[in-house]
Amino acid sequence: MKQKKVATKPDGGNFEQSLKRLEEIVEALEEGSVTLEEVLQMYQEGAQLSKQCLEQLHQAELTLKRLSKDINGKFELVDEEPRA
Amino acid sequence: MKTAAAILSVTDITRRIKTTLEQSFTNLTIQGEISNFKHHSSGHLYFTLKDEGAQISGVMWRSRVASLFFTPQDGMKVIARGNISVYEVRGVYQLDVQQLQPLGVGDLQVAFEKLKQKLFAEGLFAQDHKKPLPRFPRRIGLVTSPTGAAVRDMIQVIGRRYPIVELILCPVRVQGEGAAAEIAQAIDDCNEFGGIDLLIVGRGGGSLEDLWAFNEEIVARAIYRSSIPVVSAVGHEVDVTIADFVADLRAPTPSAAAELAVPKRDDLVEIVRNICYTSEQIVTDRLAAQREQIRTLIGSYSFNKPFDKVRQFAQRADELKLALGRMVGHRLALLGQQCASLEKRMDSVRPERILERGYAMVFRDHHVVPSAGELATGDAIVVRFRDGDIGATVGPDTHTN
Numbered sequence: 001m002k003q004k005k006v007a008t009k010p011d012g013g014n015f016e017q018s019l020k021r022l023e024e025i026v027e028a029l030e031e032g033s034v035t036l037e038e039v040l041q042m043y044q045e046g047a048q049l050s051k052q053c054l055e056q057l058h059q060a061e062l063t064l065k066r067l068s069k070d071i072n073g074k075f076e077l078v079d080e081e082p083r084a
Numbered sequence: 085m086k087t088a089a090a091i092l093s094v095t096d097i098t099r100r101i102k103t104t105l106e107q108s109f110t111n112l113t114i115q116g117e118i119s120n121f122k123h124h125s126s127g128h129l130y131f132t133l134k135d136e137g138a139q140i141s142g143v144m145w146r147s148r149v150a151s152l153f154f155t156p157q158d159g160m161k162v163i164a165r166g167n168i169s170v171y172e173v174r175g176v177y178q179l180d181v182q183q184l185q186p187l188g189v190g191d192l193q194v195a196f197e198k199l200k201q202k203l204f205a206e207g208l209f210a211q212d213h214k215k216p217l218p219r220f221p222r223r224i225g226l227v228t229s230p231t232g233a234a235v236r237d238m239i240q241v242i243g244r245r246y247p248i249v250e251l252i253l254c255p256v257r258v259q260g261e262g263a264a265a266e267i268a269q270a271i272d273d274c275n276e277f278g279g280i281d282l283l284i285v286g287r288g289g290g291s292l293e294d295l296w297a298f299n300e301e302i303v304a305r306a307i308y309r310s311s312i313p314v315v316s317a318v319g320h321e322v323d324v325t326i327a328d329f330v331a332d333l334r335a336p337t338p339s340a341a342a343e344l345a346v347p348k349r350d351d352l353v354e355i356v357r358n359i360c361y362t363s364e365q366i367v368t369d370r371l372a373a374q375r376e377q378i379r380t381l382i383g384s385y386s387f388n389k390p391f392d393k394v395r396q397f398a399q400r401a402d403e404l405k406l407a408l409g410r411m412v413g414h415r416l417a418l419l420g421q422q423c424a425s426l427e428k429r430m431d432s433v434r435p436e437r438i439l440e441r442g443y444a445m446v447f448r449d450h451h452v453v454p455s456a457g458e459l460a461t462g463d464a465i466v467v468r469f470r471d472g473d474i475g476a477t478v479g480p481d482t483h484t485n
Contacts, residue, residue: 019220022359032370046363057248060247062239064239065251065252067270075277
């Protein structure tokens with residue numbers, strides 16, 4: 001049941017970026033120098049992002065892996081049984 | 085006569101000494117102070133054990149070095165267990181140390197302080213070397229024992245607070261033989277593997293000896309060179325290790341480390357909701373403000389100016405129309421007068437006016453006959469008088485002069 005997983009888990013990083021973008025949007029909105037059209041555009045983007053963020057926060061389930069190294073020094077992430 | 089003593093070779097006698105010594109002095113427990121300590125690149129340890137009156141060379145082979153839970157240092161009082169061995173090549177005897185222990189906690193404290201001072205001087209604890217922890221870690225490496233309360237607590241806390249993360253277990257022994265080396269290796273491995281953005285290095289509570297691996301120089305150096313931020317989490321709150329000084333953040337316990345490592349999901353939900361609310365509020369306000377602005381504009385003087393202009397133009401058009409009407413009427417009247425005067429003049433030259441004065445007109449075949457010469461006797465003519473026409477026939481010539 002070995003599973004090689006090189007790609008990072010999508011959630012965390014995206015979440016960080018999404019939240020950063022959300023904060024940018026609010027800052028820009030608060031600053032008030034943007035046009036009405038931009039305001040509406042940003043608001044729409046923000047609404048979508050925050051929806052995604054909340055979904056990510058609610059869907060996530062902890063994953064547990066073990067870092068193993070073979071004799072050639074190659075690394076592998078092995079699924080680990082969840083423990084109580 | 086004396087029998088001549090048997091002649092022995094150096095090798096023979098050395099071998100006999102070796103046998104005698106090595107058989108007589110086994111399982112010794114010796115107390116002394118370490119000096120001339122050398123950790124040879126081969127992995128073996130060489131040192132001298134001494135007290136006020138004597139000294140003895142000691143060696144600890146690499147295979148046994150792994151069992152040390154501390155790094156011996158000059159001046160440290162220790163209890164060494166082992167056997168006497170003779171190194172024939174150089175004709176020396178030495179203590180082959182199998183086990184080495186600090187004499188007491190006091191000596192561990194001394195070692196601790198010495199290492200602490202050394203690493204401090206080297207800048208391993210420097211505040212400006214400490215890396216900030218990621219705000220939202222994706223992968224957290226747990227360098228700890230795979231069994232025991234510490235790892236279980238950390239998994240539990242992180243699972244509860246921030247299950248978005250991926251936990252990577254790096255199982256190591258955390259005490260006894262080779263623990264420090266394993267911990268250091270695991271930290272290096274995590275760095276080499278990449279993709280891990282935070283490390284928690286630690287273990288649950290225990291005696292000073294149990295925790296000693298975290299006071300070892302190799303662990304300290306591995307933490308220092310780690311490009312991944314490290315949270316140390318060793319023992320209980322009261323336990324402070326060298327690892328704690330080097331780590332980017334010291335957590336008092338493994339559970340506390342887990343709490344410090346990740347944000348709380350509920351807090352994040354709250355943050356996102358707040359952002360939603362704030363931006364909604366801003367947009368609503370902004371729209372209301374814009375509406376108000378539009379309303380003001382509609383009511384404003386300058387916005388209504390175009391309509392004024394239209395109205396003004398309409399008025400002007402009406403005026404022009406009137407003027408035009410007047411002009412045309414005037415012209416028509418003038419023309420009328422001209423017509424009337426012409427009519428009068430025409431009227432004055434009308435033939436009827438002449439007839440009224442007593443003249444008559446002669447017609448033949450409906451044409452005016454202006455001259456008597458044009459008429460012949462017998463021509464039928466019509467003579468027109470003022471009050472009517474009569475028929476007549478031209479009689480014979482009655483020319484007058």
